[in-house]
Every structure is written in structure tokens, then in C-alpha cells.
Amino acid sequence: MSNAFVSLQKLSLAYGSNIVVPELDLDIVEGELIALLGPSGCGKTTTMRAIAGLMAPQSGRIYIDGIDMTRMPANKRGIGLVFQSYALFPHLTTFENAAFGLRLKKLPQAEITQIVERGLRAVGLDRLADRKPAEMSGGQQQRLSLARSLVMQPKVLLLDEPLSNLDARLRLEMRAELQRVQKETGITMVFVTHDQSEALALADRIVLMNNGIIEQIGTPDELYGAPKTKFAADFFGFENIFEVEGNTIKGAAQSLPLGFESTSKYLAWRPGAIDVGVGNFSGIVRGSAFAGEQREYIIESKIGQVHAATPAADPSYKIGEEIVFDFPQDHSLPLAR
Amino acid sequence: MSSKWTSRIIIGITLTFLIGPFLIIILAGLSAGDFMTFPPDGISLKWYLKVFTVESFRASFALSMFLAVFGTIAALILGIPAAYAISRYDIPYAETIKTIVAAPIIVPGIIVGLALLRYLVVPLGFTVTLALFLAHTALVLPYAVRVVSSSLNNLRGDMEEAAVLLGCSRIGAFMRVVLPNIQSGVLAAFILGFVTSFNQVPVSLFLSGPGVRTLPIDMLSYMEMTYDPSVAALSALLAFLSVIIVFVAEKFLGFSRYV
């Protein structure tokens, strides 16, 4: 734990009697870009708010840069937060929004001007210094919110769903912007998102959360390629997840023999991994969709619904037609829980 | 007859009923005669000028102004934190607190005046002015809380959190971020409170003594004694004052959305 810059130890978070995060341990290395990923209500935002000091933990410790921050008030922590709604001050201009924290530090005016101008230039808002937030687009407001936090040179920058309020084009732009800022400043960033593609594209490491518990921590490659739990596999697009016991696969209605032996509790396959046209399993095609490079099928079989996909060039099956398929061992993903 | 004309006539009759009487008092106050008549006996400004020379009107106007200004300020001092707590904190017994604070709107004013007279002024030796001040504060408080609450609810709470994370204390965040953004709500609350307090009659009925009378009470008792047009002139002046206040407030604050 020596190289952990942010360290959450046995953190327990609750709103009144409603426990959101029972016990959470997490270490973040300095300069990392971490995604807290999970469905709504999984505790990711609560965890972020606890790091910021906006909510007090029931128990556990929060260390940042070796200092125990658990009881430190939010305004003394030196942490930046880019709010989902941007939380800009509507009565202040762009310049004054960005200068807000610096003025509280009582820096000399000349220094404030210099830092703010540099900060606004870095996010491309230097020409809009006299505008009020209401006169700016969503993307500009977001960049101002980012600049307002960055000029404070926070130890950690937290971002709450930073891309969710932007349209598709701006989202790509902002993604690149965040990565660039992170490269240039080397700041430790933690962002919260419910969108797996955002986390995969942006993060150095992903912390996947569910029901207040960390399901898995890993690089985007690890989480996408080798999720370790049923929840993680489901979240990253493994459509076919079945309980197995030895060499049988346990379907909803019936158990059938699998072609190989397995020691894990569950096995999962992506749709493309299912062999179609050969094999010991059969079912009826209930749905079929052409998706560019491949054709996707929903198959109703004795072990339940199976999602399969074949290259678009392969012969296609019609809805209602019988289809045979198999679960190959080499593309199967074993899951412990 | 087209429905457009029917509609104009209905609105016209209603407005005549609601506003016409004011026009009549304005004219009645212009009378040159010594008694209230309409149409007035000749035209003069003497009653409008007389209003300013009647000693009791001046004293009671001063008292009403004092109550309206300071009662409303006191109500805002109590009401703004309460409104802030209700909209931003998950406080226990929030409903009870809201009901208590809102009660003065519902309780008929005459009862308030009587109760304060009997249990604060007589046994505890409160002066009538102090009792009036307390009563007016309590009476304006619900309006202050309601209007300020509604402008706080239009303001996102995460702005305060952003200010705190940038280094503000909680009070600092309120002063630097919240207050500037609810200014117009506070001003609207002040105007509404001022008007409510200034026009208030029943509360002050029992809470008046020799030399301590609010303007509306003074007008009522003047009316009982004298039947000259000065009360009409004074009423017209007060109506004018209200119209100007409301017009300015509407122009700058969009006042009517707070009423």
C-alpha cells in the first residue's frame, strides 16, 4: 500500500439507516485515471462524495497523499470536483467562476489574473471570459467547470458523469480533452460513470461496483476480456451466462451435457463465440437481426435463451427455423461467482 | 354578438367591480366640499394636502412604516435560515416545523392580537409597540419562508458544494453563492411582507393604545368620528403607493410569480 496516493480503507457509507456501501477498500496510484463504473445505486457516486468530503463515512479511513482525510472538512481537502450539472455560479462571469477558489486563497490580483487566464486558455475559453454561464453552451460550461477545478491544482480531481450531458460529437471531444489534461498535468483523476464504453475508452483502471461492493478492479483490457464475476461478465456484454456443474450446463428448464469438464460455477460466452451450424444443442430461431458485419440471432433452446452471432457472409437462418449450435471450450469464460 | 365581445364585456364588468371603486375614491378625495359625496362638490386638492397635516395620521404612518420595515427584516432574518434548512437539509420533524411556521397565515389575525394582549402585554409588561412588532414579524414570517424557499428550490444545491470544495466555509458558500442568486426572491419576500404588514388590520385591533396606532386602525377610528373626504384622499394615496410598489416590483422582479 506504500505507493497508494488515495487509499480508502474499510470505508462504510450510509444515508441514515440506508447502507449504500458496506465495506470498501480501494487504492489509487498517483497520476492514475480511474473510473468508478456501475449501474445507478451501486454506490459509485456516494464513494466519490466521500472522497470529496461531502459525506462523512460511518466508519473506515480515507488517506490522500499519506494524510488521514477522514474527518477533514471538504473545504480543506484540496480536492476538485466537476459536477454532473457543472454547478457553475450563475451570478459570476466565466473569469470570476474560475477565479472563485483563488480569491478565497487571497492570492494577489495579478497572480489570480495570470493563473485564470492560463487556465481558461487551456480549455479554450479565454475569449469568453466576460460571459455568464447562462450564455454558454453545455460543452463550454463543462470546460469552465473543469478549468475552475484545475486552476486550484487539486491533489485529486473527481468528475461526476463528465460526459453524460453532452451530445455524441462533444462527448468524443471532451473525452480527448480529459485525456490530454490528464497527460499534461499528471493529476490523479477519478471519474464516475454508468457507461461501460466511456470507462473503457478513458480509464487507466476500472473499478466495477455493484450494490456497494467492488466486483472487480482492472485495466479496460482485463475487464472487457476477462471479467471475473457473473455481474462483470453481464455488464461487459457476455450475453450467454450459464450455471455449470462438472460437465453439465444447467438451463432454466433442463440440464444438458456439455462437451467438456469445468470447475467454475458459471461459464459465459459472447454471442460471436457460439458455434452455429454444428453441435449437440438445438433450438428455434426467435429473433434475427442484421448488424453490418454480423447477423445476430436469439435462439430459444431447452436450456433457455441463447444469443448467437455469425459472420454476415454465412448462410442465414429464418425466424422459426431450427438451428443447431454448440458452446466451445476455447472461447468460454469461467466465472467464480 | 361574437364570443370575443362577450369575453371583453365579462372582463370589463369584473374589472370595473374590482378597480372602479378606487377611481371613485380618488375623485371623492378631490372634493372641495366638507362632506363625502360623489360626484364631488367642486375640485380641490385640499383633502389630499390635509392628510399630511393630521398629526395622528403622521404618527400612525410612522408606526406602520416601522412595523412593516423592521417586522419584515426580522422575519427575513428568522425566515431565510429556516427556508435554507428546509430546502437543503433533511431535518427531523421538518413537517412539524413547516406547519408551525406557516400557522400565522391560517390563524385569524384578531385572535392573535387578543392573545398577545392578554398574555404578553398585560401580565408580562411588554409594550404595545413590542407586541405589535412581534406579531407582525410572526405574521410576515410564513411569507418570507415561502417566497425564499421557492427561490432556493430553483437553485441547485450542488453549487454550494462546489463552493465548499473550492475552499469556502459553509457560511461563506451561503454568502458568496446562495445569497447573490436568491436576491430577487429575498427582495420579493420583503415587498410582499412589507405590503402584508402595512395593510394588516385585525392583529393591531387590540394591540393599540393611546398614541400607538397603526395607520389602517387610525383610519378606521377617524372614519367613525368624521365624515370628511380626508380618509378617501388617504386611501387613494395608499392605493397609489401600492400600485407603484407592485408595478416596480413586477417590472424588475417578475413579482407576480412569487405572490
Place this chain on the structure above:
Amino acid sequence: MFQNNREGLALALPAAVFTAILFLLPIGMLLSEAFQVDGHWSLRGYLDFASKPLNQTVFWRSLKLAGLVAMTSAVIGYACAFCIINLDGKNRGRIFGLIVLPLMISPVARTYAWIVILGRTGIVNDAIIGLGLSDTPIRILFTETAVFIGLLQLFLPLMIISLISSMENLPKDVIAASRVLGASWLQVFTKVILPLTKDGLVLGGTLVFTGSLTAYITPAILGGSKVLMLETLLYQRVNVANDFVSAGVIATILIVMSFGANILLKRIAAIRS
């Protein structure tokens, strides 16, 4: 939402404690006084009060006038609100402003105008004599009619405002649609407009009813001692007879009715949501 609830309570309590101690406590004591006769708990105050014909008259008159004012303002209010809602935006705002305006003006000034209009030498009597309908002035001032007119003028704006705000939520083409489906105007009103604006009617009706019931200025100026209502009676009992038991009884009646109407309102609002 902040977590520190003690801090929140500290902010909210001054207002609540202020109102509770300086406002509700004395009122509670006043109300309890009506249950104490000669130092004992008793209902005699109420029984004595109820047995006096004058009190009965005043009680029923107050209820009757408040009910009449509420109903009349509902009828005028519907017609007027419907016309205003159909105006274009700019005119609608102006007219709405003119309707709201009287609420900001001193009720004493508002009521005083009626003396000029309804008095012995007022406009109405001038007109009656001028037209030869009567040789001597008719007494209008200090009658129930005068009080009714005064109350209606005082409280009609509240009804119109309530109805307008509920009509603003009316789906746009619902009236045209029901006309097309063959409904008469009466049917449109009873089957479409009335059910959809029920909330505004209840709110406005409650405001007008309780306002009229607890009015002081209007009955004091336009009714005098001839047409007493509950509040003027209370004032008279205290000032003329020092009768605090009757005052407490009337206060209780007024408060029960005001709170009852408010609770009813909240109930109706709750049922709807």
C-alpha cells in the same frame, strides 16, 4: 442535501421556536380560557354562548355570507377566468396584473370606497332618486347586502387567480374536442371544465370562504353594529363587555373552521397526487 442535520435544525429552530412561543402559545392559552368558567374546566362557556339568539344569528349569518360570497365568486370567477385564459399572452398578463393588483392595496381603502358608493348620498342612491325609483334614499350601507358586496370585491381576485392557474393546466384542445363530439356548452362545462379545474375551485373556494368568515374590516365598515359577523362580535364582546369566555369561544370557532378548511384542502391535494 446536506448531512449535518443538527446544523439544519439549528437554522430552522429559531423561526419555529419564535412562532411557537410568541404566537401559538398565547393563542393556545386564549383558546383554553373558553373551557374554564370560574376556575373550573367546563363546557358552560360554549353552552351559554350557543344559547344566546344574537350569537346564533351572528354565527349563521357569517356562515351564510361566507358561503354566498364563495359561490358567487365561483360563478363570476369561472366566467372571468375562462375569458382571460383565452386572451393572447400579452393581454393576458396585463389583465392578470389588474386582477392581482387590488390584493396589494389596503383593505381599509378598498372597503372605504363602498361607503362613497353605497351611502345615503352615494352614487347608487343618487341614481335611484335621479331615476325616480324612490323619493328617499334606500338604506344599503349597514345591511348584509353591503357586507356581501364588500367581501365579494375583496376576495374575488383570489378565486379568479386559483381558477386561472388550474385552467392553465387544462389540455389545449379538450374543449374543442368535446364540442366536436356534440357536447353542448353546459355539458362542456359540467363534464369537462369542472372536473378538470376542481382543484382550483376547491383552493379558491377555501380561500374565499375562510377569508370571508374571518373578515373584520368589511363587516366593521359596511355592516357596523347592525350586521355583526364573528370577528366584529368578538371585538365587541371584548371591548364592550370584557367577556373573554365568549371571545375564546368565537376564537375557537374561527380557528377550527380555518384549520378545518386548510386540512380539507391538503387532503384533497393529497388524494389527487
